[in-house]
Amino acid sequence: MWRARCVMAEAVRSDWKSQLRDILPDFFGPPPGPGGASSARPLCVPECGEGWAGVVDRCCVRIAAALQFGESFRFESIRAHQGALRIRWGGRLSAASEAAVRAAVDLAEARSICVCERCGGRGRLYRADDVLAARCADHAEGVPAVRPEMENIHLTQVTVRGRLRVVVAARYDYDSDSFVRIDDAARFGRGEA
Numbered sequence: 001m002w003r004a005r006c007v008m009a010e011a012v013r014s015d016w017k018s019q020l021r022d023i024l025p026d027f028f029g030p031p032p033g034p035g036g037a038s039s040a041r042p043l044c045v046p047e048c049g050e051g052w053a054g055v056v057d058r059c060c061v062r063i064a065a066a067l068q069f070g071e072s073f074r075f076e077s078i079r080a081h082q083g084a085l086r087i088r089w090g091g092r093l094s095a096a097s098e099a100a101v102r103a104a105v106d107l108a109e110a111r112s113i114c115v116c117e118r119c120g121g122r123g124r125l126y127r128a129d130d131v132l133a134a135r136c137a138d139h140a141e142g143v144p145a146v147r148p149e150m151e152n153i154h155l156t157q158v159t160v161r162g163r164l165r166v167v168v169a170a171r172y173d174y175d176s177d178s179f180v181r182i183d184d185a186a187r188f189g190r191g192e193a
């Protein structure tokens, strides 16, 4: 009985992509079935581990909240690359909505590094055979890829006004799910010695 329940739980967990499609048909297409319109554009299917389902979901909620009536948005790809989520998107958006979407995507990509791609637990970046992966301690292979003092440091674009953006150094804070700007960026190897 326990075993049967366990298998069922696995089946449900592995179906997170169809759950996303059911919850967010605007982003991932309507569920297939009679009357389901065939789309000219292939639907985006996330190509990453189920551990990042929550990261993707959180990003979608932020984007949905940012979009205004009449604007268009689509995911072009959602995939894992070098241990981080990489999201490509397109659309016709106002400057304000575009800034909000960019911020949501930057936060999701930064958060993914802190979340095990296998199980969704708290993770960090590991390197094994020159391949980077975000893993928890239980699923880790290889060695930590980033020195502790450099973990979660990002160069990220911040919208100043309209569509004008500048690059700033920031530390991603997992608990608040936000970037904390670093003023002395020179300490992190980008400035003059």
Ligand SMILES: [Zn+2]
Pocket: 116, 117, 118, 119, 120, 121, 135, 136, 137, 138, 139
């Ligand atoms: Zn894990």
